Amino acid sequence: MLGQNFLRDERTIAQIVTSARPDPAGLLLEVGAGQGALTRELARRCRRVVAYEIDPELAARLGEEFRAEPGVRVVQGDFVASRPPAEPFAVIGNIPYASTSRIVNWCLDAPRISTATLVTQLEYARKRCGDYGRWTLRTVQTWPWLHWRLAGRIPRERFRPVPRVDSGILRLERRQVPLLPASQLTAYQRFVALGFGGVGGSLCASLQRGYPARRVDAALRANRVPADTTVGYVWPEQWIALFRAIHTTRW
Missing domain, CATH: 1.10.8.100 (rRNA adenine dimethylase, C-terminal domain)
Structure with a gap:
């Protein structure tokens, strides 16, 4: 299971999806689909979902569950090894904490990404979004074309197994008009x-x-x-x- 903490709480799933505001007709990539808690909700709302899961057993189960769903494709593999789509797309995921920096960097470097809504350690999300009154290099460097926001907090008790820290919903949104040419x-x-x-x-x-x-x-x-x-x-x-x-x- 590669260090992932799985969602069980329906309120939290709704909170994440509401924060993501997915376009029903757009392309949505899910990172770390796990046991499919988010995937099922996304499949009800969106026409095109590509769910990435690195664990072979979990990916096989999800592939079987969604085999009859034409709008959902399950990909077994490392998300950050994939090539970003050539069309506009959004990213959502309850991601493994250990892979946070790699996944965020992938999103920052993807030229056609519109939004990314990622569940991370709360401390990481707060630091990246200036919640302590301080700002990081990567946030400042990308600010002209990407808005960083802490979109919510999730108590650690809502995950299984229960992690040692609370989580935050990190929201990245591409600006329609960049602040610099x-x-x-x-x-x-x-x-x-x-x-x-x-x-x-x-x-x-x-x-x-x-x-x-x-x-x-x-x-x-x-x-x-x-x-x-x-x-x-x-x-x-x-x-x-x-x-x-x-x-x-x-x-």
Whole structure:
């Protein structure tokens, strides 16, 4: 069973599906189908579901259960080894905690993904969504075209076997209109990496390694970001504003 904690609670299944808001006519990929608790609900709501399960025995059982369902296809294998669909699609899943980073990175790199709704450790979801008032590098780098949100919390007692920690519903949603032009996204990611990779944790000191000090100081003042602010406490919207002020203005 590869470390997966299975859902039994109908309220939780409804909570996850409601958070996902799946398009009944769209393509939906389920990660870690397990014993099929989510799959059954998704099959009732959606015309096209591809359910991935890495465990051969569980995948075989699901394949037999949904053999007569033309809208459901069960795939035995590692989800992150699959190629993203060429058409728009959404992802949903109660995923194994140990595979969280791999699955999230797959979703972030998929060019046609519209949304991803993933059950993760609550701590992971809170950190990625700025719930502690701090923001991670990966979240900030992808913010111009992806919105990260903690869509709900799930008590650990609602899973079997019961995990040691509570879970969160991590919601990723592609913005219809990116906050930066596509031509600037690579430069923006480098800009953020420079800010996070600097000296002493100060955003000002980090950015001054790559840009003139006066330009950095002026941009920080204009956006009301104290010069000694630790990078993790800078909001994604502030990063974008600083990028515009520093990078897109010639000096």
